[in-house]
Amino acid sequence: MSQQPNLSAFIWSVADLLRGDFKAHEYGRVILPFTVLRRLDCVLEPTRAAVLAVSKEHAKDGEAVIDAFARRVSGQNFYNLSPLDLKAILGDQDHLGSNLLGYVNKFSREVRDIFQRFDFANTLDRLYKANLLYLLVEKFTSIDLHPDAVSNYEMGLIFEELLRKFSEMSNETAGEHFTPREVIRLMVELLFIEDHEALSASHAVRSLYDPTAGTGGMLSVAQEYLHSLNPEARLTLFGQELNDESYAICKADMLVKGQDVGNIVPGNTLSDDGLPGKRFDYLLSNPPFGVEWKKVEREVRQEHERLGYSGRFGPGLPRVSDGSLLFLLHLLSKMRKPEEGGSRMGIVLNGSPLFTGGAGSGESEIRRYLLENDLVEAIVALPTDMFFNTGIATYVWILSNRKAEARQGLVQLIDASGLGSKMRKSLGSKRKELTPEQIRTIVQAFGSFLALEQAVVLDANGKELERVILFPEVTMPNAPEGGKVKRLPFSKILRNADFGFRVLTIERPTRDEQGNIVLGERGKQKGKPIPDSSLRDTETIPLHADWREYFEKEVKPHVPDAWVNEDKRDPKDGKVGIVGYEIPFNRHFYVYEPPRPLEEIDRDLEQCFANIRQMMEELGI
Structure with a gap:
C-alpha cells in the first residue's frame, strides 16, 4: 500500500514547527530541501562506509580519481564523503548547524548545486537563530525515505503535492511547475504507441527532452512507462527549468533515478537554450498557459530576425501576451532530422494557439508552417478542470516529422472533452481526472486512425448516464426508458489544407x-x-x-x-x-440540435404560469 499520502501529511506537519518564525509562503524553502536531503541520506546509507573507505584509500590520487571510485562504490551518480549522516549529526547538538552544513558540502558537485539553488545555508542560519534546527532535523531523521520504502514514483508525487501547496500559499502558479500525472501518462502513451515494436527491441536506447521540466514529472513518467514496455530499454532524459526550486527537485529526482544530471540545466529556455545543438527522439512539454514573454522579447526577436529559419523562431512570433507557441517552435528545433530517424513530440496548449491571430499574423504563420510541412499528427481536446491552476479547455498536440504513410497529409482531431471523472476532492482548480480506462480509450482512438462517433446515453431528465466510443466492434447502447442516446463525433480525420x-x-x-x-x-x-x-x-x-x-x-x-x-x-x-x-476545433465537432417544437414550449410555459397562479392564490395575492 502506498505510503505517499501519510508521508505528505507528515512532511506537511513540519509547517506547524515553522509557524510564527517563518511566513507561510516561506515554508517551501525549508521543507523541500530537507525532504530532498533526507531522501539522499537514505539512498546513500547502505554504501556510506564503503565510499568512505575507498576515498581514504585513494586520498593521494586526486579529486578526479576519488570521484570516479566513489560513484562506482555508491552505485549512484552521486556520493557523500562525510563520516556523518543525519542521525549522527543529530547526536551532537552543540555543533548541529556547522556539522549539517559540512555534511551538505561533502556531497558531490551535482548535489551541492541543488542545495545552493535552495539557498540552504541561509535557511539553516535562520532555523538556528529561531531554535528550530534541532526539532526540524529530528523530525526528518525519523522518517524513512529510502526507495525501498518510498518508490521514485511516490517520491515524485510527494514533491509535487508539497510544491502545489507552497505555490498556493505564495500566490504562484502551481501549474507552471508540474502537470497532473494522468495527463502526462496520456501524452507518453500517445507518443510511444507507434513505436512499440522498436521500443520492445533488446537494449533499445532513446532520448527524451522537456524544455519546461518543472519537478521532472514528464521525464519520470516517460521513463517508468518505457521500462514497463521493456525493462532493458534505456531512456536518456534531458530537461531545462527556470524555477530554482523546481530545478533542484527535478535534479534530485534524476540523481536517484541514475540519470546524468548534467542533462538537466537551469535557465530560461526561450532566451538561453541550455542544450544548444542537441536533438532528441522524443519531446514533451507543458509550457505555462497565456504567460507573456516580454522579459525575453529582445533576445527572441533578435534570434528571429538574425537567424530566421536557421534559428528556432523562423516561422513567426506570436503576440507578446502568450508565449506557448514559442515553446512549440523551440521543440521543433530539437527534433532529429527525418534522415536521422526523426522525432515525435507532445505539447499541452490552451485553446488560443488553435485560432488566435488572423491571416498573416505570427500565430497563423506558425500554424501554416506546421501544416504545410505536415508536422501535426493529432490534437486531443481534454476535459476542462484537469489542471491545478486553471479550469480552461486544454489540448494535447502530437507532432512528428516521421509520420506513418497512412497519416501523411492528414490531421486527426479527437474530442475527449466529454471524458474525465469527477474527483472526490478538488486539488486547486483540478476537479476532474482521466481514469486508466479513459486514457486507453483515447490512445486506442489515436492508434486506430479512424473517424469515430461516441454515444451519449441520457436519462429522462437529460442527465448523462454513460458515454460509449463506437469503435467498429462496439454495439450501440440502448436508450433508457424516457431517455435517449445522442450520437456525437469523437474522432475526425481532416486534410492539412482543410x-x-x-x-x-x-x-x-x-x-x-x-x-x-x-x-x-x-x-x-x-x-x-x-x-x-x-x-x-x-x-x-x-x-x-x-x-x-x-x-x-x-x-x-x-x-x-x-x-x-x-x-x-x-x-x-x-x-x-x-x-x-486556423484550427477551429469546436466547429468541427459542433452538432446542430433543432429547437423544441413551439407547441411543446407553449405547454411548458403554460404549466409554469399555472404553478405561479396557484402559488399566488395560496398566498392570498
Whole structure:
C-alpha cells in the first residue's frame, strides 16, 4: 500500500514547527530541501562506509580519481564523503548547524548545486537563530525515505503535492511547475504507441527532452512507462527549468533515478537554450498557459530576425501576451532530422494557439508552417478542470516529422472533452481526472486512425448516464426508458489544407455628391475607380478555391460595383489574397440540435404560469 499520502501529511506537519518564525509562503524553502536531503541520506546509507573507505584509500590520487571510485562504490551518480549522516549529526547538538552544513558540502558537485539553488545555508542560519534546527532535523531523521520504502514514483508525487501547496500559499502558479500525472501518462502513451515494436527491441536506447521540466514529472513518467514496455530499454532524459526550486527537485529526482544530471540545466529556455545543438527522439512539454514573454522579447526577436529559419523562431512570433507557441517552435528545433530517424513530440496548449491571430499574423504563420510541412499528427481536446491552476479547455498536440504513410497529409482531431471523472476532492482548480480506462480509450482512438462517433446515453431528465466510443466492434447502447442516446463525433480525420483559407480584400469605389464614381487622374490609378477605404471589406475563402469564381458567385451579385484588390498578395505564394491557417476545433465537432417544437414550449410555459397562479392564490395575492 502506498505510503505517499501519510508521508505528505507528515512532511506537511513540519509547517506547524515553522509557524510564527517563518511566513507561510516561506515554508517551501525549508521543507523541500530537507525532504530532498533526507531522501539522499537514505539512498546513500547502505554504501556510506564503503565510499568512505575507498576515498581514504585513494586520498593521494586526486579529486578526479576519488570521484570516479566513489560513484562506482555508491552505485549512484552521486556520493557523500562525510563520516556523518543525519542521525549522527543529530547526536551532537552543540555543533548541529556547522556539522549539517559540512555534511551538505561533502556531497558531490551535482548535489551541492541543488542545495545552493535552495539557498540552504541561509535557511539553516535562520532555523538556528529561531531554535528550530534541532526539532526540524529530528523530525526528518525519523522518517524513512529510502526507495525501498518510498518508490521514485511516490517520491515524485510527494514533491509535487508539497510544491502545489507552497505555490498556493505564495500566490504562484502551481501549474507552471508540474502537470497532473494522468495527463502526462496520456501524452507518453500517445507518443510511444507507434513505436512499440522498436521500443520492445533488446537494449533499445532513446532520448527524451522537456524544455519546461518543472519537478521532472514528464521525464519520470516517460521513463517508468518505457521500462514497463521493456525493462532493458534505456531512456536518456534531458530537461531545462527556470524555477530554482523546481530545478533542484527535478535534479534530485534524476540523481536517484541514475540519470546524468548534467542533462538537466537551469535557465530560461526561450532566451538561453541550455542544450544548444542537441536533438532528441522524443519531446514533451507543458509550457505555462497565456504567460507573456516580454522579459525575453529582445533576445527572441533578435534570434528571429538574425537567424530566421536557421534559428528556432523562423516561422513567426506570436503576440507578446502568450508565449506557448514559442515553446512549440523551440521543440521543433530539437527534433532529429527525418534522415536521422526523426522525432515525435507532445505539447499541452490552451485553446488560443488553435485560432488566435488572423491571416498573416505570427500565430497563423506558425500554424501554416506546421501544416504545410505536415508536422501535426493529432490534437486531443481534454476535459476542462484537469489542471491545478486553471479550469480552461486544454489540448494535447502530437507532432512528428516521421509520420506513418497512412497519416501523411492528414490531421486527426479527437474530442475527449466529454471524458474525465469527477474527483472526490478538488486539488486547486483540478476537479476532474482521466481514469486508466479513459486514457486507453483515447490512445486506442489515436492508434486506430479512424473517424469515430461516441454515444451519449441520457436519462429522462437529460442527465448523462454513460458515454460509449463506437469503435467498429462496439454495439450501440440502448436508450433508457424516457431517455435517449445522442450520437456525437469523437474522432475526425481532416486534410492539412482543410485548415487553410485565403483573405481577399474587397474594394468599392468612391462616389461624389451626385453618386458618380470618382476616377483617378494620374499614375497607375488614372482612369480607374478610386477605392473608398471606409467601404473596404474582406472575404475569407477556402484555401484552394478559385478566387475569381468565388467573387463572381458570392460577392458580385450583392455588390455589383465591388472588385478584388489584386495588389494584396500573399508574400509566400504570390497569389491574390493573404493565406491564413486556423484550427477551429469546436466547429468541427459542433452538432446542430433543432429547437423544441413551439407547441411543446407553449405547454411548458403554460404549466409554469399555472404553478405561479396557484402559488399566488395560496398566498392570498
